Amino acid sequence: MPRKTIMALAALVLGTAFSTASQAEDIKLYVFSSGALTIGKGVLQNMAPMTPEIQVPVGFFVVKHPKGNVVFDTGNNDKIINDPSYWGEAFKALKPVNSPDIAIDAQLQKIGLKPDDIKFVVVSHLHLDHGGNVAKFPKSIIVAQKSEIQNAFWPEPGTGGPYILGDYMSLRAAAMGAPDAVKVMQLEGDMDLFGDGTVVVKRWVGHTPGSQMMTVRLKNKGLTILTGDNVYFRDNVEKNLPPNIVLAYSPSGILSAYEWIRLQMATEKADFFTAHDPDAFKAMKKAPEFYD
Numbered sequence: 001m002p003r004k005t006i007m008a009l010a011a012l013v014l015g016t017a018f019s020t021a022s023q024a025e026d027i028k029l030y031v032f033s034s035g036a037l038t039i040g041k042g043v044l045q046n047m048a049p050m051t052p053e054i055q056v057p058v059g060f061f062v063v064k065h066p067k068g069n070v071v072f073d074t075g076n077n078d079k080i081i082n083d084p085s086y087w088g089e090a091f092k093a094l095k096p097v098n099s100p101d102i103a104i105d106a107q108l109q110k111i112g113l114k115p116d117d118i119k120f121v122v123v124s125h126l127h128l129d130h131g132g133n134v135a136k137f138p139k140s141i142i143v144a145q146k147s148e149i150q151n152a153f154w155p156e157p158g159t160g161g162p163y164i165l166g167d168y169m170s171l172r173a174a175a176m177g178a179p180d181a182v183k184v185m186q187l188e189g190d191m192d193l194f195g196d197g198t199v200v201v202k203r204w205v206g207h208t209p210g211s212q213m214m215t216v217r218l219k220n221k222g223l224t225i226l227t228g229d230n231v232y233f234r235d236n237v238e239k240n241l242p243p244n245i246v247l248a249y250s251p252s253g254i255l256s257a258y259e260w261i262r263l264q265m266a267t268e269k270a271d272f273f274t275a276h277d278p279d280a281f282k283a284m285k286k287a288p289e290f291y292d
């Protein structure tokens with residue numbers, strides 16, 4: 001290979017490495033609250049007691065990247081603040097916290113953002129406590145697995161419970177040009193959102209048919225895995241405890257996610273954040289504080 005070509009290639013490789021590094025320096029991860037739910041721990045962790053019920057947080061996340069802002073999950077639909085019956089009778093037992101400050105607009109405002117400032121809205125899945133507010137992002141691109149969207153609209157037997165059609169009808173409206181339409185990026189696999197390896201959506205069928213996790217590569221904190229509901233508690237990963245079967249579409253998928261997370265922790269010093277672990281959530285820095 002001519003020397004010039006080698007030098008050009010080296011410059012290209014080094015240039016890429018430098019630009020990735022400089023971008024990682026500018027990436028911030030923020031943790032937000034969409035309130036809380038009340039549930040038996042035994043639903044979220046097999047063999048744990050069902051009573052007394054525990055209150056679990058409903059967390060969601062924002063990544064600020066030089067090329068755009070990313071939301072990971074959208075929490076409970078803000079409609080429950082003024083209309084507690086929005087979820088229907090079956091979900092009254094979840095006793096969602098419905099104070100006005102849980103509204104996604106109010107949460108994003110903590111770091112000076114509005115829904116229109118978000119480039120990508122990645123949903124771990126479309127259950128009521130994760131896909132609740134996708135309709136609030138008409139200027140963003142909603143990133144979801146095709147199999148999750150299909151299951152939300154036409155669930156496989158036994159999997160339909162936690163989906164609320166009204167939450168995500170705007171995904172369907174997109175195809176019809178309706179005023180409330182949102183843009184959708186349907187995935188059938190992984191997606192490196194900015195092409196630099198810093199924010200990667202990972203298809204991981206587990207909790208639901210189209211669950212996805214997301215990795216964020218931070219300069220100081222390192223690789224951080226946002227698990228969605230493939231993981232409920234840190235314990236589940238550390239002690240290999242699956243959830244109750246009612247919340248495990250693919251038990252083997254969930255166990256393989258745990259195994260992959262443990263591998264990243266061992267080899268990359270990775271960490272992981274879940275949406276619903278009360279102790280872990282308490283320990284996280286909340287917006288406007290951030291991880292970088």
Ligand SMILES: [Zn+2]
Nearest residue numbers: 129130229275
């Ligand atoms: Zn959840």
